[in-house]
Amino acid sequence: MDSSTTWEFFVGHVSYWLFIVLMMTGLYIVVAKGNFVKKIVGLNIFQTSVFMLYISIGKVDGGTAPIYPVDLNIDPDVVYSNPLPHVLILTAIVVGIATTALGLALIVRIREEFGSIEEDDIVEIEQGIARDENERYRNATGNRA
Amino acid sequence: MITALAVVRVTSLFATAMFSGVFSLLSAVLFVGLDAVDVAFTEAAVGAGISTVLVLGTLALTSRHEKPSKASPVVPLFVVLVTGAALVYGTMDMPNIGSDTSPAQTHVSPDYLERSVHEIGVPNVVTAILASYRGYDTLGETAVVFTAGIGVLLLISGLRRRREDDNESEEEGGTS
Numbered sequence: 001m002d003s004s005t006t007w008e009f010f011v012g013h014v015s016y017w018l019f020i021v022l023m024m025t026g027l028y029i030v031v032a033k034g035n036f037v038k039k040i041v042g043l044n045i046f047q048t049s050v051f052m053l054y055i056s057i058g059k060v061d062g063g064t065a066p067i068y069p070v071d072l073n074i075d076p077d078v079v080y081s082n083p084l085p086h087v088l089i090l091t092a093i094v095v096g097i098a099t100t101a102l103g104l105a106l107i108v109r110i111r112e113e114f115g116s117i118e119e120d121d122i123v124e125i126e127q128g129i130a131r132d133e134n135e136r137y138r139n140a141t142g143n144r145a
Numbered sequence: 146m147i148t149a150l151a152v153v154r155v156t157s158l159f160a161t162a163m164f165s166g167v168f169s170l171l172s173a174v175l176f177v178g179l180d181a182v183d184v185a186f187t188e189a190a191v192g193a194g195i196s197t198v199l200v201l202g203t204l205a206l207t208s209r210h211e212k213p214s215k216a217s218p219v220v221p222l223f224v225v226l227v228t229g230a231a232l233v234y235g236t237m238d239m240p241n242i243g244s245d246t247s248p249a250q251t252h253v254s255p256d257y258l259e260r261s262v263h264e265i266g267v268p269n270v271v272t273a274i275l276a277s278y279r280g281y282d283t284l285g286e287t288a289v290v291f292t293a294g295i296g297v298l299l300l301i302s303g304l305r306r307r308r309e310d311d312n313e314s315e316e317e318g319g320t321s
Binding site for chain 2: 008009011012013015016017020021023024027028031032035037038040041044045048051052055056057058059060061063064065066067068069080081082083084085086087088089090091093094095096097098099100101102104105106107108109111116117
């Protein structure tokens with residue numbers, strides 16, 4: 001591969017890599033952060049970068065937005081970008097906000113139940129509950145279990 | 146673009162919500178640059194508008210600051226790096242951005258662009274595809290939104306009722 005094709009390959013792919021970096025930042029927030037609201041925001045970032053990757057596939061060099069003139073007289077020389085990814089991502093955005101809303105409602109409910117929205121605290125509380133239950137079970141079975 | 150996500154690591158959740166709104170707006174600008182004006186419109190309204198409002202509402206009902214996590218960040222970082230490397234490896238086979246001979250450009254999309262004028266007669270091809278050729282997607286989407294709406298209502302309405310129960314615990318036993 002000579003240097004000009006390598007350069008072309010790099011320019012053609014660097015935006016994909018940037019989107020992947022964004023995606024991984026979102027994933028990192030989801031995995032590493034203990035706060036649930038933060039996790040949801042991370043999920044949103046991940047999601048939006050997937051949208052960017054998807055939309056960038058539909059881009060055509062020198063193309064314009066796929067909207068025709070109102071009189072529907074189409075100039076055959078005009079290049080239009082691919083409308084299909086746009087349609088799919090429109091659907092995905094709305095589904096994304098639906099999942100975000102549901103997740104946030106769950107957070108509100110968790111906060112009401114446990115008084116915290118931190119993963120660490122909730123794990124601790126649940127371990128406490130499990131310990132108590134084990135204790136009760138052991139007492140009820142007379143230490144035979 | 147990169148700046149907006151780099152600062153998402155602040156510990157104040159209020160700032161997090163604001164930064165996610167900024168991130169959505171910037172991504173909307175990017176979508177305009179990629180010729181996806183409909184998507185940019187939706188992203189600005191839904192991502193920067195509604196979802197920021199939802200996050201702020203949740204913050205009002207819960208707490209505003211996060212505690213630093215006790216777990217070490219090494220394992221998540223490793224997982225993220227491996228996943229990212231796999232994804233970058235996956236892009237090696239992809240066509241260059243903007244190429245007009247890639248599979249995405251040569252499959253059904255030219256058909257849509259060509260036929261939607263005669264068959265649908267709507268200037269905006271995205272609308273034509275969304276409402277007609279891929280109408281089932283939109284039907285499924287409404288089903289998802291409906292389900293999510295019911296879920297949210299059930300979770301939140303239960304909250305209000307239980308709070309009232311706590312306040313007037315003597316008057317329980319009503320309709321449930």
